[in-house]
Amino acid sequence: MTTETRQPTAPLDSGFRRNDVAAPLDSRVRGNDVASARNDDMSGGNDVASARNDVASSGNGESPVAGDAILSVRGLETQFFTDEGVVRAVDGVDFDVLPGTTMGIVGESGCGKSITAKSILQIVEAPGRITNGEINYNPSGDAGSATDLLSLGANSDAMRSIRGGEISMIFQEPMTSFSGLHTFGNQIDETLRLHTNLSKQERFDLGVDWLARVGIPNPTQRMHEYPFRFSGGQLQRAMIAMAMCTNPRVLIADEPTTALDVTTQAQILDLLQRMQEENDMAILFITHDLGVISEIADDVTVMYLGKVVETGPVFSFFDEPKHPYSKALLTSIPSMFTSSRERLPSISGSIPHPQNRPMGCAFHPRCQSFMAGTCDVGEPELQSVNEEQEVSCFLYEGQ
Ligand SMILES: Nc1ncnc2c1ncn2[C@@H]1O[C@H](COP(=O)(O)OP(=O)(O)OP(=O)(O)O)[C@@H](O)[C@H]1O
Numbered sequence: 001m002t003t004e005t006r007q008p009t010a011p012l013d014s015g016f017r018r019n020d021v022a023a024p025l026d027s028r029v030r031g032n033d034v035a036s037a038r039n040d041d042m043s044g045g046n047d048v049a050s051a052r053n054d055v056a057s058s059g060n061g062e063s064p065v066a067g068d069a070i071l072s073v074r075g076l077e078t079q080f081f082t083d084e085g086v087v088r089a090v091d092g093v094d095f096d097v098l099p100g101t102t103m104g105i106v107g108e109s110g111c112g113k114s115i116t117a118k119s120i121l122q123i124v125e126a127p128g129r130i131t132n133g134e135i136n137y138n139p140s141g142d143a144g145s146a147t148d149l150l151s152l153g154a155n156s157d158a159m160r161s162i163r164g165g166e167i168s169m170i171f172q173e174p175m176t177s178f179s180g181l182h183t184f185g186n187q188i189d190e191t192l193r194l195h196t197n198l199s200k201q202e203r204f205d206l207g208v209d210w211l212a213r214v215g216i217p218n219p220t221q222r223m224h225e226y227p228f229r230f231s232g233g234q235l236q237r238a239m240i241a242m243a244m245c246t247n248p249r250v251l252i253a254d255e256p257t258t259a260l261d262v263t264t265q266a267q268i269l270d271l272l273q274r275m276q277e278e279n280d281m282a283i284l285f286i287t288h289d290l291g292v293i294s295e296i297a298d299d300v301t302v303m304y305l306g307k308v309v310e311t312g313p314v315f316s317f318f319d320e321p322k323h324p325y326s327k328a329l330l331t332s333i334p335s336m337f338t339s340s341r342e343r344l345p346s347i348s349g350s351i352p353h354p355q356n357r358p359m360g361c362a363f364h365p366r367c368q369s370f371m372a373g374t375c376d377v378g379e380p381e382l383q384s385v386n387e388e389q390e391v392s393c394f395l396y397e398g399q
């Protein structure tokens with residue numbers, strides 16, 4: 001696999017060279033590497049990476065990939081092996097992200113959005129483990145040149161070079177994503193040192209530039225401050241700066257604007273969209289906020305209890321949602337025509353814990369279109385219902 005040179009978008013373009021032997025993005029990842037190494041020990045080293053390396057005939061991790069997706073997730077399964085039993089957090093997830101586009105991932109709390117994202121970077125914490133699937137990464141776009149990231153292994157040099165550099169992530173919990181022992185400047189410097197060949201001064205200037213771009217006042221001074229001096233919203237913006245500063249090809253943004261006021265949220269979304277246009281960056285955007293999805297996403301994947309229930313273009317999702325869960329999600333958000341005193345419909349019942357997965361279609365206890373004897377017996381498969389949308393629901397079986 002080749003690691004291409006890319007240019008950062010900030011003013012310090014000259015001299016930027018991606019470092020081929022880059023290491024993890026931050027201490028969080030180092031901790032997770034240890035966690036995943038521990039998982040290997042616990043499981044006798046039988047994780048997907050080593051299993052696939054054993055059977056791979058070429059041994060170089062190359063595998064076919066659908067279309068010209070830069071990221072193609074297939075059959076991804078991630079489970080937590082707890083004392084109380086196995087939690088199937090991600091249970092066979094498939095989706096594609098095309099270069100220069102945004103895939104929105106939506107679904108209620110606990111449906112597996114963050115664990116899907118962490119699985120892509122192989123930073124799932126113990127006792128979690130990826131048990132199946134492929135994550136095909138194809139930065140060149142050439143047919144047949146994709147790399148299955150899971151075949152690289154979480155601690156390999158190749159994966160360390162991709163993680164935090166070519167594929168970076170804005171984490172959902174900014175508070176826990178920085179080290180309290182180092183200044184913000186030290187932490188962004190570490191990331192840039194690992195993923196670029198910039199000089200120390202250039203790294204500092206780029207850090208200042210990125211803090212300014214995400215709207216943090218006095219950026220030069222803030223570079224010297226510890227994360228506890230940042231407010232929650234400032235920390236979230238600082239993390240966005242950290243994720244963007246390496247000019248990633250794929251940005252995974254897990255609820256990136258949740259802690260921000262609407263004005264800052266709009267500025268950040270604008271910044272992401274500009275970065276995308278400038279660099280053809282692909283974005284995997286996880287959010288509860290369907291308003292944000294309508295603004296930023298090209299495609300949408302709806303998850304329910306660890307599975308994809310619907311995927312397709314964003315306009316089809318809003319204009320003609322197919323899955324009863326998608327329809328219910330959409331009717332539970334206010335529209336311009338909702339009067340201020342009108343009570344919004346909510347989805348009946350609550351999302352079950354993955355350990356208590358209902359028989360048949362997992363949504364059946366809450367579904368208005370439930371068909372006894374069908375929906376509580378078999379499990380619907382994700383299938384195309386037209387040229388653009390895929391849905392897993394018995395209502396569309398045989399169409
Ligand atoms: N360390 C863990 N041990 C056991 N189960 C876990 C662990 N971490 C996550 N899970 C379970 O995995 C499932 C998916 O979690 P995940 O964090 O991906 O949800 P989410 O869709 O991101 O939710 P939210 O919208 O609240 O962020 C949940 O049922 C959660 O309880």
Ligand code: SF4
Pocket residue numbers: 323324325361362363364365367368369370371375380392393394395
């Ligand atoms: S398969 Fe049945 S229960 Fe599930 S969403 Fe479709 S109609 Fe509802």
Ligand SMILES: [Mg+2]
Pocket residue numbers: 113114115172254
């Ligand atoms: Mg989450």
